[in-house]
Amino acid sequence: MGYGGYRGKLGLDLSLSRRGALAASALALLSVGTQAPLPAWADEAGHLIDVRLGDQRSWFDLVSGPKDVKFAAEVTVDGETFEGASIKGRGNSTWNVDASLKKPYQIGFSKKTDLLGIGSPTKKWVALANLFDPSHLRNRLGLWIAREMGVPGNQCDTAFAWLVGNGSDLGLYLIAHKVENSKGSLALRSEDGIMCEISNIHSEQDDVLVASDGCRFLVKDAPSDDDPVRTQSARRRLVDAYDQLLDACGRGDWEGVCSLADVDSIARYWLVREFAADVDACVSNVYLYQDGENDRLHAACVWDLDLAFGNGAGIVASGSETTSPFRSWARTNQRELVYDEAPGERDVVICRLFARLCDIPQFWELLCTTYHDVLAPVLSRANGFITDEAMRVRADALKDARIWSEPWRRAGGARRDEFDAAVASLASWVSARARFMSKWCSLRAASAPKSLVSLKNGRAILSVSSKGARLEDSSFDTFSLIDCSDGSYRIRNRQGMDVYAPSPQSKGGVALCPADSVADGSAQWFLYDDGSISNKKTSLFLTVQDDGSVTCDAWSPSGAGASDLTSADGQRFSIEPRTWVRLGGIDALETNYLVVSEGWQTSDVVLLSSNDGFYDALSAAALAGAYRAPIVTTSHDGLSDAARASLSRLKPSKVLIMGGEAAIHPAVERAVARLGASVERVAGEDAAMTSLESAKRVVSSGSWSKDLIIATGGSFYDALASSPVASATKTPILLANRNGGLDLRAEIIEFIAQAKPDRAFIMGGTAAVGPSVERVLAECGVGSVRRIAGEVAVETSLRIAEWAVVECGMGANGMGAAVAQGWHDALSAGPLLGLRRAPLILVATERDGWAYDARCIDAFVARHAADIDFGYVFGGEAAMTPRAMEDLVSATA
Incomplete structure (x- = not known):
């Protein structure tokens, strides 16, 4: 029953056995402190407590009955006998196990006793069986830590003893003060305590x-x-x-x-x-x-x-x-x-x-x-403590295992004869836990950044899509941080999806879930000033793997991967406020897909227009606004992959095709119908008449603003610069391009006269829409006619943007910028900016022989910079060049 054998066998003699040698090595892995010298008591014999029940009661009577029934007993402690003692059961799950298993007890004395020299004499002492712990050390370790930390009620030590009951060995027990009102536990002074x-x-x-x-x-x-x-x-x-x-x-x-x-x-x-x-x-x-x-x-x-x-x-x-x-x-x-x-x-x-x-x-x-x-x-002293305690109790722990392993095995419990391995596992766990806690308690919450941020690891941007999370430059590069009011944030992408850790035990990448759909903490994240980002549910950190993927489970429960916790490069991100979000794909069709994904998860109605010509789509923005619908673009002779993907995700019940069969082939119409949507065409004999058909639908929708926008159908600049206002306010765009001229068709004039709008706004100079249109509008009874124009298309877009902010109830925040030389990206942008109630500016970039013209950036963006937390850049770098992006960033810095 002595404890000294462990010193000679494990501490000094590593030839004990292969398992013993491995256990010794594992103990040495406990790296939270320096190895303590062998204690003075290492060769001393352990304590023995011998309990004899009175009244000829059997031990089975005790273990098979209620725990609160006291049995009179004679207790001998290290050779000293105490008369008038008692013993009873204690605990909850540990007492309620089968009577054949090792159980815990409370030993009572007739007078206060300093049992085993623990200190603070008291009448009641508990003997903990440690049935569930093959190392026997967890209670001893935890109570030692609490005592060393000065936790109230944990001021006294504990000690191991071998317990004998009615002459039979009961095993190794931990002796401790009972939790009670006493000097050995918690001494309350007030009678009302x-x-x-x-x-x-x-x-x-x-x-x-x-x-x-x-x-x-x-x-x-x-x-x-x-x-x-x-x-x-x-x-x-x-x-x-x-x-x-x-x-x-x-x-x-x-x-x-x-x-x-x-x-x-x-x-x-x-x-x-x-x-x-x-x-x-x-x-x-x-x-x-x-x-x-x-x-x-x-x-x-x-x-x-x-x-x-x-x-x-x-x-x-x-x-x-x-x-x-x-x-x-x-x-x-x-x-x-x-x-x-x-x-x-x-x-x-x-x-x-x-x-x-x-x-x-x-x-x-x-x-x-x-x-x-x-x-x-x-x-820092836990290393020495665990090693010393293991050496002290090893002989009795192994003897305890020989007594209880078979009954425990029959009851379905884990093996009890693996003491060395159990101690090594405990040591490894404590070591890993200390490393984790050291980092966890060193983190300080990051100052709340701007609501729109990008996450980078110094090389690339965090991209999270339905395919998982990676570090790469892509369109999915910015997030809104939603404050959860508990120090954590939801990281929400621009499609309204939250980043979450789908399975705490999986090593898969983080994924996306619908906003606010997960309430268990797996979609909430703590942000720290060293760049660490940890999950509220799992406590694990976003970690960049070698292949660029991002996971939230880099470490194994056994602690084998604990060193990964200090791999700072893989766990740190810079959280950078972002003002300008680029929505740009490899071509116009992919850009359209990204723009639609930005604004809509589903849509009952979708407008479909040709990617091969702009004419019929110039007037689509107001109709899109009336239905709060996006414009999806496709190849004119077949449904493009990007358009098919958008329609499959949006699941519309109705698709409005802008233009006749010359604009979009009947094969596209059939392909759309096969996706389950009804199909209607909004079409006239030319672009002007298509604009008329579109305007009729807006007016009949009941959401018409009572205003009109007049723009040329001969070019796209002015109509598309107006499209966010048209979409946001449900103001139809009518095209002036009769027979290539600058005036209005008779059918359009008749419609205006019948509709009786309050105001009309002519976009562009007289070279775009002739002066006769102003006279015609006045003759139709339009109360107010106003022309908004600049010397060139870029300047006209600037003035339209100012008009939108000053007079149309829109704001600069969330605005967009698109290239002036092409129409594709601006067409896609109109309905999205209409949802955001923000304007669009056109920037002439250094392509297609054009001179770079950033007057919109210099004038509009710089003027409203204080109001712009974020904005969109439509199109890839071939369209909106890096120079344009740099100027936008500088203007809002």
């Missing part, structure tokens, strides 16, 4: 008081135990204070929290259970106390850690979510995962006090400071 336990595994039929969040409070101990009314009144006060504390946490009221609770005691208490990843941390053995009527709430008495520190034996499957050292419990919904995996316990209430406290920045700061100033120095 009370210590309560949150024990949600108890039913409401037990003597519990239920708090507002459903947590169940048991009276653990009180000086007024002999006065039930006074005791119940004290419990009521404590639960009321708990409810008030929850409310203050919900409001983020730090001053209120500090007035209600001793936050230092809570920080120390929680850090032990957080570090231990204790599966019971938010369900049971949660001790709170008040020492008098006017006292604050205090946390105390860390207890019951045999299923902590990554232990997979018994309830939790090894390698599961709950055994990983790389999870934060306080800031996640981690506790619920345990009971999701434990049949029959799904209705257990979870105490979320600690998670709510950690959502308050000041408490998180306190927790981090306490970790580095208090817990980290303790962990």
Whole structure:
């Protein structure tokens, strides 16, 4: 029964066995501190406690009955006999196992006794069986950490002893003070003081008081135990204070929290259970106390850690979510995962006090400071502590295994004869956990950046699409950060999809889910000032793999990959505010797909126009606005792949084709019909008459603005520069290009006279729309006719943009810029900018023989820079060149 054999066999003699040698190597891996010298007691014999039941009672009578039945006993401790003692059962799950298994006990003495020299003499002592822990060390380690940290109620040490019952070996036990009102545990001074336990595994039929969040409070101990009314009144006060504390946490009221609770005691208490990843941390053995009527709430008495520190034996499957050292419990919904995996316990209430406290920045700061100033120095000695304790108990632990392994195996438990491996696993886990916590508690929340950001790793932009996440330059390069009010953010792409970690145990890339559709924390992220981004549910960090993919699970639960945690290059992103978002594909069709994806997830109506000619599409913007629909472009003689993809995603019930069969071939119409949509054409004999048909539909829709826009059908500049206003305000665009001239067709004039618009706006100079149009509009009874024009197309777009902001209720924020030399990108942009109620400017770039003309940037963008948080650049770099992008960025810097 001595403990000295382990020193000679493992500490010095590595030829013990291959397994012993491996275990010794594994112990040496514990890198959180320096190896301690062998203790002076390493060769001493261990303690022996011999219990003999009185009245000729059998030990089976004790272990097969209720735990609260006391048995008279004679107890001999290291040769000293104590008369008038008693023994009874204790614990919950550990007592309720089969009677053939090792069980825990409470030993009582007739007078206060300093058992095993632990200190603080008391009458009641507990003997912990460590049934679920093949290393026997988890309770010893956790209670040592709590004592070294100064957690209230954990000031006394513990000690191992070999227990004998009625002459039979019962095995290796950990002896400790009972959690109670005593000097060895928690000494309450006030007669109105009370210590309560949150024990949600108890039913409401037990003597519990239920708090507002459903947590169940048991009276653990009180000086007024002999006065039930006074005791119940004290419990009521404590639960009321708990409810008030929850409310203050919900409001983020730090001053209120500090007035209600001793936050230092809570920080120390929680850090032990957080570090231990204790599966019971938010369900049971949660001790709170008040020492008098006017006292604050205090946390105390860390207890019951045999299923902590990554232990997979018994309830939790090894390698599961709950055994990983790389999870934060306080800031996640981690506790619920345990009971999701434990049949029959799904209705257990979870105490979320600690998670709510950690959502308050000041408490998180306190927790981090306490970790580095208090817990980290303790962990620096954990290496020596685990090694010393393993050496001390190895012989008896192996003897214990020989007694209990077979009964435990028959009951379905894990093997008990792997002590060396169990100690090595514990050491490895603690080492990994320390590395994780050191990083986790060193992180500081990043200052909230602008709402639109890009995430880069120094080389490329984070791209998240339905295909997963990668680092690459692409159109999916910017995100909105949605503040969740708990320190975390949702990272939302421009299609309204949230970035989330789909499976905490998978090593797949992060994915997308519809906005706000996931509520378990997997779509919420903490942003830190070193560039780290961690998931709220899993606590894992976004990590860049060698192939450029991005994952949120880089480490194995066993700790084998723990070194990855310090691979800063792969876990850091720069979070850069973005003003200008480029929507540009490899060609105009792909750009159109990206623009449509930016604005619409679904659409009951879609307008379809030709990518091979602009004429019939010039008047489509107002019709798109009336239906809040996008314009999808396609090849004129066949449905393009990009258009098919857009229609398949949008799932429209109706598609309006702009133009006749010369513009879009009947084969396209048939292909659209096969996708399940009805098809109608909006067409006239030429572009002007198509604009008339479009205007009639807008007027009959009931959403017409009572205004008209007149633009030439001979070019695209002015009509497309007007298209965001036309779409946003449902103002039809009528084209003036009768027989190539500058005036209006008779049918259009007749329509205007019948419609009686309040105002008409002529876009472009008299070289685009002749002066006769102004006279005709006045003759039709239009109340106000106004021409908006510049010397060239670029300047006209500038003046239209100013008109849109000053007079049409639109704003510069969210505006767009497209190349002046081409029509494709500006056509796609109109309905999207209409949704955003923002204007479009045209920029002449250095292509197709044109001189670079950035007057719109210099005049409009610079003038409204203070109002522009973000804007769109339509088209790839061949269209909107890097020079144009640089000028836009400079204008809004």
